Amino acid sequence: MKEAVLPKPLRRPEAPQYPAYDTAQVAAVLARWADTSGNLLPILHDIQRALGHVPPGAVGQIARALNRSRAEVHGVITFYHDFRQAPAGRHVLKLCQAESCQAMGSRQLTAEVEALLGCRLGETTADGAVTLEPVYCLGNCACSPAAMLDGRVLGRVTRAKLERLLDAVGRG
Amino acid sequence: MWSELRALRDEIDYGTPPRDGAPVTLTIDGVAVTVPAGSSVMLAAAEARRAVPKLCATDMLEAFGSCRVCLVEIEGRRGYPASCTTPVEPGMAVRTRSDRLQALRAGVMELYLSDFPAADIPGGWSELHEVIQATGVAQHPYGRGENHLDAPVDESNPYFLFDPAKCIVCSRCVRACEEVQGTFALTIEGRGFASKVAASQGQPFLDSECVSCGACVQACPTQSLVEKSLFVGGYRRADSP
Amino acid sequence: MVKVCVPRDSSALSLGADEVAAAIAVEAVRRGAAVRVVRTSSRGLFWLEPLVEVETPAGRIGFGPVDAADVPGLFAAGFLGGGEHALGVGPVAEIPFLKRQERLTFARAGVTEPTSLVDYEAHGGLRGLRRALSMAPAAVVEEVVASGLRGRGGAAFPTGIKWRTVAAAEAPRKYVAVNADEGDSGTYSDRMVMEGDPFVLLEGMAIAGYATGASHGYVYVRSEYPHAIAALEEALAVLRAAGWYGADIQGSGFGFDAEVRVGAGAYICGEETAMLESIEGRRGMVRFKPPLPAIKGLFGMPTVVNNVVSLASVPVILDRGARFYADFGLGSSRGTLPIQLAGNVRRAGLVEKAFGVTLRELVEEYGGGTRSGRPLRALQVGGPLGAYFDSSLLDLPLDYEALARHRGMVGHGGIVVFDDTVDMAAQARYAMEFCAVESCGKCTPCRIGSTRAQELIDRILRGEDAPANHAQLLKLCDVMESASLCALGGMAPWPVLSALRYFPGDFGLPPATEAARVV
Ligand SMILES: Cc1cc2nc3c(=O)[nH]c(=O)nc-3n(C[C@H](O)[C@H](O)[C@H](O)COP(=O)(O)O)c2cc1C
Numbered sequence: 044m045k046e047a048v049l050p051k052p053l054r055r056p057e058a059p060q061y062p063a064y065d066t067a068q069v070a071a072v073l074a075r076w077a078d079t080s081g082n083l084l085p086i087l088h089d090i091q092r093a094l095g096h097v098p099p100g101a102v103g104q105i106a107r108a109l110n111r112s113r114a115e116v117h118g119v120i121t122f123y124h125d126f127r128q129a130p131a132g133r134h135v136l137k138l139c140q141a142e143s144c145q146a147m148g149s150r151q152l153t154a155e156v157e158a159l160l161g162c163r164l165g166e167t168t169a170d171g172a173v174t175l176e177p178v179y180c181l182g183n184c185a186c187s188p189a190a191m192l193d194g195r196v197l198g199r200v201t202r203a204k205l206e207r208l209l210d211a212v213g214r215g
Numbered sequence: 216m217w218s219e220l221r222a223l224r225d226e227i228d229y230g231t232p233p234r235d236g237a238p239v240t241l242t243i244d245g246v247a248v249t250v251p252a253g254s255s256v257m258l259a260a261a262e263a264r265r266a267v268p269k270l271c272a273t274d275m276l277e278a279f280g281s282c283r284v285c286l287v288e289i290e291g292r293r294g295y296p297a298s299c300t301t302p303v304e305p306g307m308a309v310r311t312r313s314d315r316l317q318a319l320r321a322g323v324m325e326l327y328l329s330d331f332p333a334a335d336i337p338g339g340w341s342e343l344h345e346v347i348q349a350t351g352v353a354q355h356p357y358g359r360g361e362n363h364l365d366a367p368v369d370e371s372n373p374y375f376l377f378d379p380a381k382c383i384v385c386s387r388c389v390r391a392c393e394e395v396q397g398t399f400a401l402t403i404e405g406r407g408f409a410s411k412v413a414a415s416q417g418q419p420f421l422d423s424e425c426v427s428c429g430a431c432v433q434a435c436p437t438q439s440l441v442e443k444s445l446f447v448g449g450y451r452r453a454d455s456p
Numbered sequence: 457m458v459k460v461c462v463p464r465d466s467s468a469l470s471l472g473a474d475e476v477a478a479a480i481a482v483e484a485v486r487r488g489a490a491v492r493v494v495r496t497s498s499r500g501l502f503w504l505e506p507l508v509e510v511e512t513p514a515g516r517i518g519f520g521p522v523d524a525a526d527v528p529g530l531f532a533a534g535f536l537g538g539g540e541h542a543l544g545v546g547p548v549a550e551i552p553f554l555k556r557q558e559r560l561t562f563a564r565a566g567v568t569e570p571t572s573l574v575d576y577e578a579h580g581g582l583r584g585l586r587r588a589l590s591m592a593p594a595a596v597v598e599e600v601v602a603s604g605l606r607g608r609g610g611a612a613f614p615t616g617i618k619w620r621t622v623a624a625a626e627a628p629r630k631y632v633a634v635n636a637d638e639g640d641s642g643t644y645s646d647r648m649v650m651e652g653d654p655f656v657l658l659e660g661m662a663i664a665g666y667a668t669g670a671s672h673g674y675v676y677v678r679s680e681y682p683h684a685i686a687a688l689e690e691a692l693a694v695l696r697a698a699g700w701y702g703a704d705i706q707g708s709g710f711g712f713d714a715e716v717r718v719g720a721g722a723y724i725c726g727e728e729t730a731m732l733e734s735i736e737g738r739r740g741m742v743r744f745k746p747p748l749p750a751i752k753g754l755f756g757m758p759t760v761v762n763n764v765v766s767l768a769s770v771p772v773i774l775d776r777g778a779r780f781y782a783d784f785g786l787g788s789s790r791g792t793l794p795i796q797l798a799g800n801v802r803r804a805g806l807v808e809k810a811f812g813v814t815l816r817e818l819v820e821e822y823g824g825g826t827r828s829g830r831p832l833r834a835l836q837v838g839g840p841l842g843a844y845f846d847s848s849l850l851d852l853p854l855d856y857e858a859l860a861r862h863r864g865m866v867g868h869g870g871i872v873v874f875d876d877t878v879d880m881a882a883q884a885r886y887a888m889e890f891c892a893v894e895s896c897g898k899c900t901p902c903r904i905g906s907t908r909a910q911e912l913i914d915r916i917l918r919g920e921d922a923p924a925n926h927a928q929l930l931k932l933c934d935v936m937e938s939a940s941l942c943a944l945g946g947m948a949p950w951p952v953l954s955a956l957r958y959f960p961g962d963f964g965l966p967p968a969t970e971a972a973r974v975v
């Protein structure tokens with residue numbers, strides 16, 4: 044095997060400038076999980092719970108605490124659909140797209156909700172009120188179609204029912 | 216110029232790292248071969264001069280099992296195990312060539328080529344091109360579909376560049392950075408079809424945790440990561456034929 | 457004091473069970489009625505949820521589906537004494553859907569308070585673990601082997617044999633990792649166990665730990681199941697406090713503890729090796745095998761990986777004996793299977809039956825046909841990677857062999873029903889869309905193939921050179937099936953091929969010959 048062909052090392056730059064975030068909250072989360080093996084997912088969940096997303100700027104702080112690289116942490120964050128790198132809308136509505144809900148009209152329901160909110164799955168309404176997302180089964184298939192609004196599971200969902208609930212949480 | 220680069224490599228890449236277990240004898244296409252226990256079927260096949268096509272495997276890295284062109288048939292087993300991740304066993308009878316294996320390898324190569332710059336398929340040398348030759352698959356039946364052909368080239372590093380259009384997401388660069396260099400500067404970002412190589416948090420290589428050691432460049436089987444010095448007058452993507 | 461049970465199962469909650477419970481409490485106070493509202497879980501009769509059960513001398517009398525607005529009317533009708541009301545369904549245990557089942561694993565579902573250990577023990581809980589602790593670990597393994605229990609997560613591997621491998625492995629540490637990622641559409645039995653009877657899972661885990669020499673467990677629960685996560689955490693705390701989990705269980709010298717880990721939106725993390733990667737804090741990329749997780753699993757140590765229902769079936773096996781369990785079922789499909797009816801079906805719910813019940817009995821007798829009242833056109837059995845069947849196959853028995861003969865699988869026991877408005881080409885396309893969304897991206901057939909398959913189906917549907925694109929789709933499916941690293945890429949072709957086989961017209965293709973239908 045030949046030696047590496049390139050001269051080394053170059054410089055090792057600092058992490059790029061990302062928007063500021065609450066480093067103290069992240070530090071608290073990191074401290075809480077310090078003694079747990081395989082702690083990256085719980086840490087990311089807790090950071091997201093505290094800050095609403097996992098700020099790209101926090102990746103360096105997490106990596107240092109876990110003695111892993113920023114690349115590794117970034118790879119994990121981007122693998123899992125739950126983790127956001129930017130804040131969501133004030134409310135998150137997930138519509139189930141999987142087979143059981145399809146059998147009960149979720150395709151139609153999705154189209155209606157998209158029209159109602161004026162945004163597609165994966166997007167946030169222009170006023171930042173609602174982020175609309177697909178989800179693949181909520182285990183509520185006996186009561187399809189199913190949805191989840193701000194973490195609350197909904198069953199036998201209709202457009203009217205969703206509209207009522209969105210109004211109740213103040214979608215404006 | 217590719218032939219020079221080729222010469223820089225060892226004569227034979229056994230596909231998986233050597234092991235030092237007790238000797239195990241098996242047959243590859245009827246030829247008896249003895250290798251240390253813990254070796255892969257792929258290594259045994261290379262020893263028996265019945266090398267199996269491979270893309271994600273190289274003997275400088277641990278086996279990974281992602282590219283699926285190294286499939287073989289093993290007597291008494293169902294399916295088509297990947298030779299790089301299957302350890303040898305005494306008395307194992309392995310077949311490395313059959314119409315069925317050729318069809319499967321060709322099917323996989325067609326998928327690769329459906330997301331690879333068409334102009335770069337003919338000519339050129341890389342391990343991918345070796346497998347193109349070995350399987351005789353130089354085109355694909357899929358027409359134009361979703362692809363990564365327009366992703367921008369990263370030329371930030373003074374010594375090498377990264378052309379994601381040629382990347383087959385074999386992770387050899389990521390693994391070389393970890394296993395050979397211990398730097399962990401690279402990862403795969405996203406998942407599924409959207410999977411792509413990223414330096415640190417998706418930064419240009421020069422702004423990432425990369426230390427420019429070149430291990431990834433040496434590991435890349437497609438010239439997606441490649442030395443700039445090979446391109447007199449700068450890198451240009453080939454035009455479609 | 458009248459005991460009124462309102463489920464806290466998440467399907468019931470999704471239909472307003474909390475509001476119903478609150479309304480009953482308020483109305484009781486208003487009327488000065490002596491009522492104790494108890495939060496049980498669901499029986500799995502979901503078309504009746506929220507199902508309110510009133511404890512009477514004649515047993516529990518059910519009312520459902522109840523809306524909070526119905527509550528004053530129920531009081532007015534004297535429901536506390538089991539009075540007549542339009543929502544009354546009579547004695548719950550006598551409802552035919554439930555009465556005809558063979559509930560072993562789900563014996564306590566909807567009966568007990570999920571996190572009351574007193575309730576659990578009063579209904580047969582902890583007897584399996586007690587008996588296990590009185591036996592040699594190897595004897596426990598052999599009891600599970602003899603029961604014929606096969607993994608209920610999908611791959612149907614004999615549970616006892618897996619335990620043998622882990623028990624025989626020498627290592628400084630071993631683990632039990634419970635697969636609670638239940639990602640298959642049309643399935644919810646794991647969720648019901650965790651929400652409705654979390655102790656039975658934890659008891660099964662401890663038995664697995666004792667039998668194999670593992671000291672630590674993980675339950676990997678998908679993030680879509682917040683109520684299951686909460687119930688498990690609560691149940692763990694109760695067991696620890698009572699000395700049934702922790703350093704020295706009931707003075708036996710055997711120590712076992714567990715923690716709950718939460719997934720993050722990745723179907724592939726239900727594949728056992730991807731799940732282990734995820735628990736270790738990495739991308740959920742599938743590992744190649746060998747080594748098997750039983751030899752080199754979590755953190756490189758021997759690991760029992762079992763599905764929730766597999767482990768929840770263990771306590772009854774240890775309590776009543778292998779023979780008792782194996783007497784249910786037939787051939788190599790032993791014991792009971794919790795079948796989950798979903799989709800367009802009138803009576804959606806959980807049916808725990810010995811293997812061998814036919815699809816027709818399930819869908820017509822238990823399920824009562826489609827919810828829409830339109831003719832049934834298709835069934836998908838075994839989740840998003842399972843085959844679609846048409847109504848001509850309704851007489852198939854639901855067991856591992858019978859389905860395999862028709863290129864289908866039991867999977868995790870979900871059946872999704874579709875009426876005649878279904879577009880099977882859209883369903884086939886969705887199977888590949890799902891594979892593309894959820895692929896871990898490691899191996900090429902799945903990573904690229906799932907996207908190409910969608911494009912081919914689109915071309916067939918647009919009528920662009922349909923015969924050639926159809927032929928290419930079949931070739932691609934073959935490559936995915938034979939060359940993928942794991943069963944996501946390897947089985948995503950099944951719904952596509954079965955849809956093509958039984959419903960070619962939906963793709964604008966000529967009818968399949970009889971030969972193509974019979975496999
Ligand atoms: C793509 C894919 C998804 C899977 N999802 C699950 C799952 O959600 N739950 C589960 O228990 N098993 C799932 N499995 C099966 C597991 O890999 C494994 O066989 C199982 O957890 C072993 O437990 P058991 O023997 O008790 O069934 C999945 C397999 C594949 C290939």
Ligand code: SF4
Pocket residue numbers: 381382383384385386387388389412431434435436437438439440
């Ligand atoms: S850049 Fe090269 S080595 Fe890295 S994943 Fe792509 S093809 Fe493989």
Ligand code: SF4
Pocket residue numbers: 724742894895896897898899900902903940941942943944945946
């Ligand atoms: S089949 Fe799909 S999910 Fe499975 S290893 Fe390959 S890419 Fe990953």
Ligand code: FES
Pocket residue numbers: 139140141142143144145179180181182183184187188189640641642643
């Ligand atoms: S398929 Fe929608 S909840 Fe299961």
Ligand code: FES
Pocket residue numbers: 268269270271272279280281282283284285286297298299300
């Ligand atoms: S070389 Fe074996 S799978 Fe890639």
